Amino acid sequence: MAILVTGGAGYIGSHTVVELLSHGEQVVVVDSLRTGHRSAVSADARFYEGDIRDAELLDRVFGENAIEAVIHFAASSLVGESVQQPLAYYDNNLFGTYSLVNAMVKHGVNKIVFSSTAATYGEPERVPIEEIAPTRPESPYGETKLAMENMFRWCDKAYGIKFVSLRYFNACGAHPDGLIGEDHKPESHLIPIILQVPLGQREHIGIYGDDYPTEDGTCIRDYVHVMDLANAHWLALQHMRAGHSSDVFNLGSGAGFSVQQVIELARSVTEHPIPAVVSPRRAGDPAVLIASSSKARSVLGWQPRYDDLATIIRTAWNWHKQHPDGYAD
Numbered sequence: 001m002a003i004l005v006t007g008g009a010g011y012i013g014s015h016t017v018v019e020l021l022s023h024g025e026q027v028v029v030v031d032s033l034r035t036g037h038r039s040a041v042s043a044d045a046r047f048y049e050g051d052i053r054d055a056e057l058l059d060r061v062f063g064e065n066a067i068e069a070v071i072h073f074a075a076s077s078l079v080g081e082s083v084q085q086p087l088a089y090y091d092n093n094l095f096g097t098y099s100l101v102n103a104m105v106k107h108g109v110n111k112i113v114f115s116s117t118a119a120t121y122g123e124p125e126r127v128p129i130e131e132i133a134p135t136r137p138e139s140p141y142g143e144t145k146l147a148m149e150n151m152f153r154w155c156d157k158a159y160g161i162k163f164v165s166l167r168y169f170n171a172c173g174a175h176p177d178g179l180i181g182e183d184h185k186p187e188s189h190l191i192p193i194i195l196q197v198p199l200g201q202r203e204h205i206g207i208y209g210d211d212y213p214t215e216d217g218t219c220i221r222d223y224v225h226v227m228d229l230a231n232a233h234w235l236a237l238q239h240m241r242a243g244h245s246s247d248v249f250n251l252g253s254g255a256g257f258s259v260q261q262v263i264e265l266a267r268s269v270t271e272h273p274i275p276a277v278v279s280p281r282r283a284g285d286p287a288v289l290i291a292s293s294s295k296a297r298s299v300l301g302w303q304p305r306y307d308d309l310a311t312i313i314r315t316a317w318n319w320h321k322q323h324p325d326g327y328a329d
């Protein structure tokens with residue numbers, strides 16, 4: 001039996017494919033390559049280029065492969081873009097997931113691990129954020145991810161499809177072998193943008209606001225290594241295979257770093273001065289987002305291996321130095 005990975009040519013998906021293969025799983029990837037890269041997909045996975053909203057393609061994929069479970073990354077995931085183009089987000093994220101679950105029902109597949117996000121919480125009342133915290137998303141992106149979680153709840157009741165929803169905080173870093181990493185065009189995430197300065201691709205990093213109610217005035221986030229996220233998907237799969245009920249888990253390191261602190265660490269890793277310029281706040285950025293991941297640790301047995309942000313940045317720097325323009329395709 002194989003695991004179907006939607007969005008397996010993307011950043012977190014491609015690292016998860018490598019993790020699954022390392023555990024001896026057979027892997028099938030469906031990706032439209034809208035933001036992903038064909039060369040990010042391991043040659044040991046079977047690849048279909050196409051869109052999960054295409055019911056005929058999904059029929060073919062489920063018909064040609066014995067799919068045991070799905071790991072679902074394929075989505076649009078830029079908070080700011082989602083505010084500008086909400087309908088595109090409802091289309092790709094909600095309709096895409098509807099199309100996927102429809103195919104699962106039709107082909108009798110009853111397990112799914114799903115990429116959710118800290119953006120489902122909105123501005124938190126207290127940190128670290130636990131899974132029982134209120135969900136009040138502040139963008140169409142977070143709203144569609146929460147709606148997808150709810151879709152899974154109802155489909156569990158109606159069709160017996162078990163799900164594990166993983167709410168990631170800030171994914172970062174790259175595979176330690178340096179062969180795959182993060183390549184978004186345009187890039188919006190803090191660490192790869194910072195690293196564009198020592199690569200000579202930008203003159204300075206812009207800090208989005210230094211007047212937040214934090215010690216140095218810049219936003220605090222919880223940065224979690226992409227291979228630790230990848231490993232959590234494997235553990236979630238084992239959890240479902242063991243027959244446990246559907247559930248939701250936060251995935252973060254549990255430690256918060258301000259934008260200033262991340263820049264400082266990047267300066268020391270790259271040995272480059274990395275000039276920083278304060279610019280206005282970015283709309284929709286909460287001041288502090290830190291995960292409580294104790295549920296994932298105790299229930300899934302998740303033990304992040306990369307608990308030091310300098311080491312995480314070093315893995316990203318290793319990838320970007322070797323691939324300054326990202327993937328060749």
Ligand SMILES: NC(=O)c1ccc[n+]([C@@H]2O[C@H](COP(=O)([O-])OP(=O)(O)OC[C@H]3O[C@@H](n4cnc5c(N)ncnc54)[C@H](O)[C@@H]3O)[C@@H](O)[C@H]2O)c1
Pocket residue numbers: 006007008009010011012013030031032033034035036037050051052053072073074075076077092096115116117118167168169170171172184
């Ligand atoms: N990067 C983060 O910090 C972060 C944090 C929380 C949640 N997430 C979620 O994790 C998932 C993966 O994020 P990422 O950073 O790897 O993004 P990514 O853009 O690198 O990967 C998404 C992949 O899905 C593909 N895709 C998108 N829509 C598709 C469709 N309709 N049909 C087929 N393929 C499609 C893209 O081509 C891409 O390869 C997303 O669902 C995102 O919302 C990411």
Ligand SMILES: O=c1ccn([C@@H]2O[C@H](COP(=O)(O)OP(=O)(O)O[C@H]3O[C@H](CO)[C@H](O)[C@H](O)[C@H]3O)[C@@H](O)[C@H]2O)c(=O)[nH]1
Pocket residue numbers: 077078079117118119168169170171188189190191193205206207208209219220221259282285289
């Ligand atoms: O050039 C930049 C880019 C980012 N930032 C700041 O750096 C922090 C991290 O920003 P990212 O864009 O890297 O990440 P976000 O926290 O905005 O978002 C990430 O985490 C969210 C959940 O916390 C969502 O899941 C989202 O998909 C994912 O990209 C934020 O305070 C942001 O304002 C800057 O100061 N300058």
